[in-house]
Amino acid sequence: MLPGDGIGPEVIAESVKLLDAIAAQTDLEFNYTEALAGGAAIDKAGDPMPQKTLELCKSSDAVLLAAVGGPKWDDLTGAMRPESGLLKIRKELGVFANLRPVSVSPSLAESSPLRPSEVIGIDLLTVRELTGGIYFGQPVGNDGNEAFNTMRYSVGEIERVSRVAFDKARKRRNKVTSVDKANVLEVSRLWRDTVKRLHATEFPDVELGHMYIDNAAMQMVIRPRQFDVILTENLFGDILSDVSATLGGSLGLLPSASIGGRVGLFEPVHGSAPDIAGQGKANPTAMILSAAMMLEELGEAHAAAAVRHGVASAMGGNSRTGDLWHEGYRRVSTSEMGALIREETLNHLHPKGLKQEPAITGV
Numbered sequence: 001m002l003p004g005d006g007i008g009p010e011v012i013a014e015s016v017k018l019l020d021a022i023a024a025q026t027d028l029e030f031n032y033t034e035a036l037a038g039g040a041a042i043d044k045a046g047d048p049m050p051q052k053t054l055e056l057c058k059s060s061d062a063v064l065l066a067a068v069g070g071p072k073w074d075d076l077t078g079a080m081r082p083e084s085g086l087l088k089i090r091k092e093l094g095v096f097a098n099l100r101p102v103s104v105s106p107s108l109a110e111s112s113p114l115r116p117s118e119v120i121g122i123d124l125l126t127v128r129e130l131t132g133g134i135y136f137g138q139p140v141g142n143d144g145n146e147a148f149n150t151m152r153y154s155v156g157e158i159e160r161v162s163r164v165a166f167d168k169a170r171k172r173r174n175k176v177t178s179v180d181k182a183n184v185l186e187v188s189r190l191w192r193d194t195v196k197r198l199h200a201t202e203f204p205d206v207e208l209g210h211m212y213i214d215n216a217a218m219q220m221v222i223r224p225r226q227f228d229v230i231l232t233e234n235l236f237g238d239i240l241s242d243v244s245a246t247l248g249g250s251l252g253l254l255p256s257a258s259i260g261g262r263v264g265l266f267e268p269v270h271g272s273a274p275d276i277a278g279q280g281k282a283n284p285t286a287m288i289l290s291a292a293m294m295l296e297e298l299g300e301a302h303a304a305a306a307v308r309h310g311v312a313s314a315m316g317g318n319s320r321t322g323d324l325w326h327e328g329y330r331r332v333s334t335s336e337m338g339a340l341i342r343e344e345t346l347n348h349l350h351p352k353g354l355k356q357e358p359a360i361t362g363v
C-alpha cells in the first residue's frame with residue numbers, strides 16, 4: 001500500500017476498510033504493508049521511490065497506489081520529481097499494460113460534459129502500452145537549442161500488450177480498435193503490421209479495427225459508444241485515456257490497473273488533488289474501483305463484481321461527494337461515501353461466497 005500524498009491517504013483508507021469488510025464476510029484474507037512513495041518519500045527518505053519500497057512491492061502480490069505529488073515538490077527536477085518515482089515503479093514491476101475502464105451509468109450521465117444521451121451506456125477499456133515508446137526510448141537529448149526524444153518499439157513489446165487487449169476483448173464485447181499514426185510514423189507502421197499479424201494468427205475471432213490517433217480523439221468525443229477495447233502505445237494512450245476520463249464527469253470515478261509483470265499496480269487515474277486534500281472532500285470511488293480491479297486480477301472476480309455493483313448502487317442514490325454534487329443531492333464526505341459503497345457491496349456478498357454476478361457492473 002502506497003498512500004502517497006494529498007488525498008492519497010484519505011482515499012486508500014476507504015479501500016482498506018472495504019477490503020477488510022469483504023474479508024470479514026468471505027474466506028478472503030488481506031495482509032497490507034504500507035510504504036513511502038512520492039513527496040512523502042522525498043521528505044522522509046530523499047527519494048520518490050526508495051529502494052525499500054520497490055523491494056517491498058516486488059515481494060507483494062499486488063500494489064495499491066493512491067497518488068503522488070503536490071505543490072511542495074513542484075520545483076524539483078529529474079529523478080527527484082514524485083512522478084519519476086511512478087515511472088520507476090512501473091518499469092521495475094514490468095507492468096507493460098495499463099488498463100483504464102470508463103463506463104457511464106444513467107445516474108451519472110448528467111455529470112458528463114457531453115450530452116447525457118451521448119454518454120449513457122459508454123463502456124470502454126483503454127489498454128495503453130506503459131513501459132516503452134517515447135517516454136523511455138533512447139537516445140534523448142537537449143542542448144538548449146535542439147531537443148529530441150525517441151519513439152521505439154519492438155515486435156515483442158507490441159505483441160505482449162496486444163495479447164492483453166485481445167484477451168480482455170474476449171471477455172467483453174469482443175472488439176479491439178488499435179490506435180496509431182501509421183500514415184506518418186515508422187513505429188506506427190510496425191505497430192499496425194504486428195497487431196494485424198497477431199490478430200490473424202491468435203485472435204481471428206475478435207473484431208479488429210484500426211484508427212489514427214487524431215481521428216480516435218475526435219471519435220472519443222463524438223461517438224464514444226462505438227469503442228469496446230482501445231489498444232494503443234504509451235504517448236497516444238496517455239492522452240486518449242485522459243480524454244476518455246472526462247466522459248464520466250469526474251476524475252474521482254476512474255480506476256486503473258497496470259499489469260503484465262508478476263505484481264500488478266492498481267491506482268486511480270486522478271492525482272493528489274492538493275486543492276481538496278485533508279478536508280474529507282475527495283471521492284474515494286476511483287481508488288475503490290482500483291481495488292476491485294486488483295481483486296479481478298488476483299482471480300477474485302466475484303468479489304470484484306460485488307464492489308462494482310456496490311459503487312453503482314451507491315451512485316444510484318442521492319449522495320454525492322463534492323466533485324459530483326449538484327442541487328437536489330446530499331453532499332457527503334470521503335468516509336461517508338466509503339461507508340455507503342461498503343454497505344452496498346456487502347449487500348451483494350454472501351458469507352463465504354457470493355449470491356450471483358450483479359447485473360450492473362461499473363459506473
Ligand code: NAD
Binds near residue numbers: 268275286
Ligand atoms: P488531480 O487529479 O490531482 O486534480 C485535478 C482536479 O480534479 C482537482 O480539482 C481535484 O480536486 C479534482 N480531483 C481529483 N481527484 C479527485 C477525487 N478523488 N475526488 C474529488 N475531486 C478530485 O490533478 P492535478 O491537479 O493536475 O495534479 C495535482 C498533483 O497530483 C500534481 O502534483 C500532479 O503532478 C500529481 N498527479 C499525480 C498523479 C498520480 O499520482 N498518478 C496523476 C496526476 C497528477
